[in-house]
Amino acid sequence: MSQEYFISATIQCDTALHIGIGSGHDAADSPIRRAADGTIHIPGRAVTGSLRTLATRLAPRLGMMPCDALLTSDEIDDRTETRKVKSESSDGGLPCGCPVCVLFGDVNPVDNVWERENGAVVESKASALWVYDATLLPPDKNANGQNPSGPATYVRDGVGIDRRTRTAAANVKFDYELVPANTQFALRLRLALDEADETAVILLTAALNEWQAGRGQLGGNVARGLGRFRLLNMTCGQTTIQTADDLYHYLLADDQVTQAQPLPGWPNQQLQAARAIRVDRSEEGRERSVLGLYCCVNFKLRFTDLFLANDPVTALLSDFDHAPLVEFMTFAGAGPAIISGSSLRGVMRSRAEKIARTLATAHWHQADNPKHAFDNYVMRCPACDVVNSQDGSPLASCDSRLNIPTTKEAPEEVFCLSCHLFGSQRRGSRLWVQDAPLDDQKLDTSDWQAQDFLAIDRFTGGGLHGAKFDAAPLVKARFKASLTLHDPLPWELGWLALLLRDLADGQVSLGFGSAKGYGRVQATHFNWEIGFITPADLKCKEGVCFPDSVKANAVPSGLYDLATAVSAEGNWLPTDWQTVAQTWVDAFKNKVHSYETHAKLERMQADSFFTEDGRFAKQFGPARAEVNNG
Ligand SMILES: [Zn+2]
Numbered sequence: 001m002s003q004e005y006f007i008s009a010t011i012q013c014d015t016a017l018h019i020g021i022g023s024g025h026d027a028a029d030s031p032i033r034r035a036a037d038g039t040i041h042i043p044g045r046a047v048t049g050s051l052r053t054l055a056t057r058l059a060p061r062l063g064m065m066p067c068d069a070l071l072t073s074d075e076i077d078d079r080t081e082t083r084k085v086k087s088e089s090s091d092g093g094l095p096c097g098c099p100v101c102v103l104f105g106d107v108n109p110v111d112n113v114w115e116r117e118n119g120a121v122v123e124s125k126a127s128a129l130w131v132y133d134a135t136l137l138p139p140d141k142n143a144n145g146q147n148p149s150g151p152a153t154y155v156r157d158g159v160g161i162d163r164r165t166r167t168a169a170a171n172v173k174f175d176y177e178l179v180p181a182n183t184q185f186a187l188r189l190r191l192a193l194d195e196a197d198e199t200a201v202i203l204l205t206a207a208l209n210e211w212q213a214g215r216g217q218l219g220g221n222v223a224r225g226l227g228r229f230r231l232l233n234m235t236c237g238q239t240t241i242q243t244a245d246d247l248y249h250y251l252l253a254d255d256q257v258t259q260a261q262p263l264p265g266w267p268n269q270q271l272q273a274a275r276a277i278r279v280d281r282s283e284e285g286r287e288r289s290v291l292g293l294y295c296c297v298n299f300k301l302r303f304t305d306l307f308l309a310n311d312p313v314t315a316l317l318s319d320f321d322h323a324p325l326v327e328f329m330t331f332a333g334a335g336p337a338i339i340s341g342s343s344l345r346g347v348m349r350s351r352a353e354k355i356a357r358t359l360a361t362a363h364w365h366q367a368d369n370p371k372h373a374f375d376n377y378v379m380r381c382p383a384c385d386v387v388n389s390q391d392g393s394p395l396a397s398c399d400s401r402l403n404i405p406t407t408k409e410a411p412e413e414v415f416c417l418s419c420h421l422f423g424s425q426r427r428g429s430r431l432w433v434q435d436a437p438l439d440d441q442k443l444d445t446s447d448w449q450a451q452d453f454l455a456i457d458r459f460t461g462g463g464l465h466g467a468k469f470d471a472a473p474l475v476k477a478r479f480k481a482s483l484t485l486h487d488p489l490p491w492e493l494g495w496l497a498l499l500l501r502d503l504a505d506g507q508v509s510l511g512f513g514s515a516k517g518y519g520r521v522q523a524t525h526f527n528w529e530i531g532f533i534t535p536a537d538l539k540c541k542e543g544v545c546f547p548d549s550v551k552a553n554a555v556p557s558g559l560y561d562l563a564t565a566v567s568a569e570g571n572w573l574p575t576d577w578q579t580v581a582q583t584w585v586d587a588f589k590n591k592v593h594s595y596e597t598h599a600k601l602e603r604m605q606a607d608s609f610f611t612e613d614g615r616f617a618k619q620f621g622p623a624r625a626e627v628n629n630g
């Protein structure tokens with residue numbers, strides 16, 4: 001009996017979404033396309049790709065067999081040997097036949113056929129799921145009425161900051177076009193199954209529910225704060241063709257969707273069925289990217305005085321050379337300001353690297369022989385400078401020193417600790433930093449303070465010709481920031497904890513003009529969200545990530561249980577987490593002290609801090625440790 005389901009929903013962008021321009025490298029990971037007539041849409045295959053990835057990572061948590069896509073070729077060979085081959089007309093192995101492959105088409109589309117233990121025949125089938133292009137909903141059709149009257153897209157400017165000089169790194173500047181947060185698209189899916197298949201329906205519903213719970217992602221820029229979305233208004237209709245009469249009416253209909261009856265209880269009934277069959281992640285699960293623990297830290301960033309971020313587009317339109325990064329521009333005035341996820345991430349990375357290098361320096365400086373201190377440090381520097389691709393220069397990036405061809409995947413463990421946590425050009429990151437919008441503040445002219453700046457000629461001390469610029473810093477702005485770390489390890493949490501402590505202590509400044517006293521920021525109002533599918537997720541091979549006590553207030557969220565812990569006023573850590581946080585920090589210190597450059601990485605040639613005779617580089621002045629030693 002064939003069954004057909006029609007699912008419709010609204011895609012709501014929680015963050016801005018990157019648009020490909022249809023040429024050059026930046027189009028490759030972009031989920032949005034612009035048609036010749038200028039309209040924008042999300043191609044169905046971009047949605048399908050994201051949904052398939054999610055279903056693949058999720059299925060093993062529902063006790064379903066892992067897809068071949070998660071296995072190594074050796075593991076696939078082992079699996080093939082245990083299967084009862086029914087017919088084999090070609091090389092190329094057997095079709096996978098897992099529930100994901102039933103929904104989306106088999107990962108191994110070969111003619112060969114095998115038989116399950118229950119006698120069911122498995123042959124490669126085309127996709128049962130069809131996803132239509134998601135079209136832009138006009139602002140007046142938005143359910144939440146939030147779509148702004150501003151332009152549908154805008155251009156954002158990204159700059160890489162050199163770690164040593166704290167200036168814009170050469171050649172690391174890029175523009176990208178975005179649709180703003182809160183934009184909505186209409187999504188339609190059609191699932192056509194040859195025979196009733198409850199497993200496939202439960203898996204698809206569970207995946208869509210993850211999106212409904214706000215955990216959707218599109219495109220490759222999610223770690224930098226782009227491409228997160230949620231589904232609203234999900235509905236599902238079903239047609240069942242049992243008789244010739246059914247078929248006749250079905251084929252006669254103008255729009256087959258009108259033949260569908262609302263599916264009873266969907267999606268809650270199917271979601272409950274999915275939650276009831278959740279299982280612990282297997283030992284190999286982490287390596288296979290099967291879904292597991294995540295933790296999300298929300299906090300507020302309070303600027304104690306003025307905040308200045310550079311955005312040339314806004315600057316151009318508003319006649320200011322410097323202005324806060326503005327999410328929407330209208331010609332009448334600036335809309336709400338945001339700190340982009342990528343700039344927040346850059347600042348956090350830079351601070352995190354400093355923490356790691358300081359710990360390593362302090363540790364290796366203890367070495368008896370100064371020459372050994374240098375060798376040790378260069379061999380064991382835990383954090384490269386990711387934007388420095390000049391091989392041989394101080395802190396040259398892992399990417400530039402990697403002995404693995406760019407065509408091959410580089411595993412996480414070959415990278416330095418910084419690339420491991422924050423990612424590199426070669427490898428994405430499990431740490432996502434979201435765009436930080438203004439915290440319920442409406443900007444008015446009194447929040448802006450126009451100031452003149454004059455660039456000073458380094459030689460004469462006089463004003464540099466033509467180098468006068470205006471600045472429009474924001475006064476005492478407050479932003480809402482959010483970080484998510486997927487599949488954390490205790491040492492990664494330890495590093496994050498030290499970083500958050502520095503932010504809470506006001507040790508980090510943000511935005512341009514920190515030399516002029518701008519951008520001093522303090523993080524406050526911390527609250528933590530911990531998502532787990534089963535309580536076993538709270539631990540990992542390397543130790544405890546979160547105490548069992550977090551289970552107490554967990555509430556269901558899609559397939560996950562979501563626990564929250566609010567930090568007390570003036571504290572970044574929830575009060576009863578002191579003990580576990582100490583174990584994270586100890587794990588991080590051990591990780592830094594025992595870190596050694598992987599054999600696949602060329603050793604660093606030089607460092608910006610240690611010199612070859614074991615002294616600290618002169619331009620930095622004597623290090624505090626030396627001064628203290630007299
Ligand atoms: Zn499969």
Ligand SMILES: [Zn+2]
Nearest residue numbers: 384398416419
């Ligand atoms: Zn690195």
